[in-house]
Amino acid sequence: MSLPLRFHLDDLSGEPTRALIARHLSGMHANSPSESVHAFDIDKLRQPGVTFWSAWYGEEIAGCGALKHLDAWRGELKSMRVADTFLGRGVGREMLEHLIAEARKRGMRSLWLETGSSAAFIPALRLYESAGFVRCGPFDGYTDDPFSVFMTREL
Structure with a gap:
């Protein structure tokens, strides 16, 4: 099920965005040792070289992600997170598709x-x-770490 989302380049100054990033970091620390987050x-x-988007459903932040x-020729996906109230509604897939499209526009190959390796990360994997x-x-x-899974995809 996909929602009509609006993707915005986000300067990370708004409270909803900041709260979602805080929730993301909290979740990462709850499921991996600090040195593996x-x-x-x-x-x-x-920082330069990182572009961040938020995804909105109406006036609610539904997710976020960065490139x-x-x-x-290469990009890394960072900080993909779906707001708890939107889990299981296709927001993660739409954000991933948005980031892939943006990478292609930038000529990335x-x-x-x-991402993490514990059971909490199975939906992301x-x-x-x-x-x-x-x-x-x-x-x-990055270095080998039992708490990390590394992935790649050609564009």
């Missing part, structure tokens, strides 16, 4: 991501696999 906070999401440039992502080894400074 690679989620970006507000400051890292504002980080690794180099001219592949996307990469790191299934989403990424259904979109053509395959498991790979660590990339761009």
